[in-house]
Amino acid sequence: MKFRKRHLAKTISYRTLGTLDTLLLSWFVSNDFSVGIKIGFLELVTKMILYYFHERFWFKSKITDSNRRHILKTFSWRGIGTVDTFILGWLITGNPLTGLKIGGAEVITKMLLYFGHEKLWYRIDYGLDQYTRKTKKIKTK
Incomplete structure (x- = not known):
């Protein structure tokens, strides 16, 4: 319970970056700004939910080596x-190939954004207590 504010903060900060990336990529691939807006805002909801549960799963992980994790x-x-x-x-455009192109285009940009986001949050102690910092070997500053 006590770490949920951290997970929520990470969810919101990453989703902001991710939504902007998806909106721009969807617009570029579809050549239609409204498609970018629709996909960007729909994924804002779906990915916040998915990311929160992904974060909860990884918080319980026993992998503490920073880079490997x-x-x-x-x-x-x-x-x-x-x-x-x-x-x-696919659902918004009605074309599975367009969905595949958008999903494929974001693989590299999102991995770079996510990796950087994780490295930054690994150094931030917001929402952690002293015990967690020691047992998880989380480095601050």
Whole structure:
């Protein structure tokens, strides 16, 4: 219970970055600004829910090595996120190929954004207590 404010803060901060990225990529791939807006705002909801549960799962993980943890989290989240974007792109445009193009385009940009986001949050102690910082070996500053 006590770490949920951290997970919520991480969810909101990453979703802001991710939504802007998806909106721009969807607009570019579809050549239609309204498609970018629709996919961007729909995924705002779906991905916040998915990200929150992904974060809860990884918080309970016993993997404490910083780089290994960030890389594994990056790939697991990207898999979930890409499938979500593909489905939304397909549903909104009616074309599975457009959904695939949008989902494929965001794989690289989102992995880079997510990895950087994780590295930053690993250094922030917001929502952690002293015990957690020691047992998780979380480095602050």
